[in-house]
Amino acid sequence: MHKLKLHGFNNLTKSLSFCIYNICYAKTKDNRENYINHIDEQYNADRLSEILTETCSIIGASILNIAKQDYDPQGASVTILISEEEINPSPNSVVAHLDKSHICVHTYPESHPADGLCTFRADIEVSTCGLISPLNALNYLIKQLKSDIVTIDYRVRGFTRDAEGIKHYIDHQINSIQNFISEDIKQCYNMMDVNVYQENIFHTKMMLKDLDLEHHLFDTKPEQFNHEEKEDVICKLHDEIKEIYYGRNLSKI
Template identity: 50%
Template sequence: MKNKIKLYGFNNLTKSLCFNIFDVCYTMSEQDQKEYVEYIDEQYNSERLTNILLNVSDMIGAKVLHVSKQDYEPQGASATVLIAENNFHGSETLAHLDKSHIAVHTYPECHPVSSLATFRVDIDVSTCGEISPLNTLNYLISSFDSDIITMDYRIRGFTRDIDGNKLFMDHTISSIRDYINKETLEKYESVDFNMPECNLFHTRMMIKNINLNNYLLHTDENELSEETRLQIINSIKREMEEIFWGEIKKK
């Protein structure tokens, strides 16, 4: 924050960022589906996810207290980092007074009755005090291939200024998009559903341009007929729009 508020004691505000990404793929066979899930499972294993979380911890100036990670069968991975944002006089016990966490989970899956496969990542960053997890958004977006991104930001609790007045917000925000760089925003359609009176902000983003080759495995779009290309693109768009709006489109 540019202008820090003088507080009485601790900053007791809790700031939570829920960051969800979806990556869509069109598979031409069951073998393609299997290979896509295996590729994603390997690309985003618990080791890499942990490194992403450690970078996030470093970006918000947090001290890592504990790391837990796990890969799952048949697919998926999780990682959790317990952090402390202040370390008063080097005391680990006091540092636990403001402990927070960062967690990530992956969900690679195939559509049971179509050629679509979807990879989902959920990241939760919860901090206490003056540091906002919104400052990590550009890094998180760049760490994944994201067709759809949904984000929730919530500030809970209250703190007091030096005169004892309650403060339910300690920084200015009108939209989560304010924290995303212009180059990234230009690539996505985006919409806000905000409740500023509740300190609750929600943003959805969907990729604008579909390069079909980015959604195919072992197949070049030039090998396909124009009719087939159009059918695949329409299927991908339909999948994205349903995820983006959170509702099933009528056929």
């Protein structure tokens, strides 16, 4: 692809935001408590830091600073300041110029006793300035968080000037976030776009096509349910996934 010859630094801000959900059924109160503990352990601040550090490597960014926090009773957050260029400050120096780029994640595990459903949600934002692109981390992040539902927003803000002084409001070709999602992931999901091209705003929603009951049960096995119970659990899982995907509650009639 032809590269723009810019006047100075690339001032475009490229922001990629995820909302990722994983749904499961936990039959008893103890099962639900164990699920929350399991999620808190599997996606604690240290583990999330590892995932985001690898994300930085994938998009070609240098890490300036990592801030992380585990919460009581549950959840975790990590924020990483990043730079497009490699920076090796001396131990006593202060980094005065940042590329105004960051990666952050917040987690929200929850459950409800009424129907036994447990939901793990992770919000992730990858925001970059310069030539590095957050779109390169799409497939890695979707796979790392074992996603049943994914909503993705991508927006390019601001402008940069070329050597002739002409403003450019985007510096790459894109007509859908799906252009950057691998074929093996696409085959697993139903996908829908809502794009506002004149504003450089792109939105894609993804919902897992096939529900494997064994992979959506926590601390129990399918053989522990009779036929009617299995059908009830599958129905609950399907309804939960569809409600989150479409952003509205389904009629219970």
